[in-house]
């Protein structure tokens with residue numbers, strides 16, 4: 456259950472998300488009832504894009520549809536938790552000040568569901584003030600992943616205790632064969648459209664519908680949705696940056712090797 460103390464740490468006013476939280480709790484209960492004893496471990500990872508994806512930025516092709524509101528994102532987190540998800544990565548290309556819902560999503564995922572949360576930053580570096588806000592999150596359940604091309608523009612003071620890593624992973628290296636990670640993952644974009652993963656985001660072949668029309672449980676059990684990505688289907692310009700299982704592995708390897716933070720004040724790998 457979310458702790459009021461934690462909310463107080465993050466927000467200086469009364470919790471602005473109390474109503475969405477109540478709604479989200481009810482959605483979670485309904486999702487559990489819906490499971491009706493079925494195997495709850497159908498989904499392991501949730502990948503969220505709150506900003507246009509990398510390829511949309513590079514094409515200047517920003518979607519006109521309305522973006523999801525904070526309470527809608529919290530409901531998606533609840534639904535995915537009810538299906539067994541323990542790790543979420545939020546990919547953000549426009550900073551926290553443009554997306555104040557991100558902190559609420561991170562905190563909700565950690566406090567309510569005990570999820571490991573990754574924030575993947577691409578396109579626009581976080582400002583000093585935005586980085587400081589991240590220090591209020593539970594650092595035991597948090598990792599910051601930054602695209603390598605932003606490293607020189609984003610310094611994270613060590614004293615904040617934030618674990619920071621390079622997000623870059625080339626899909627063609629990752630996918631030595633066909634990638635089957637999407638069997639346990641859904642990627643939801645800023646307007647609620649769902650795809651198998653960020654690598655094939657926007658490719659109609661891997662479209663999973665819209666979150667307003669389809670519950671995640673129905674998406675995960677839909678056998679008509681392709682869950683395997685052949686190596687050849689990976690767009691040449693897109694990489695696997697931010698992919699939740701890969702980010703989780705980067706974090707776990709760093710912890711195992713005793714690397715508390717992979718960035719220094721200059722934003723370089725240690």
Ligand code: SF4
Pocket residue numbers: 626629630634635636637651652653654655684694695696698699701
């Ligand atoms: S981002 Fe890459 S590694 Fe992750 S599911 Fe997609 S293809 Fe596989």
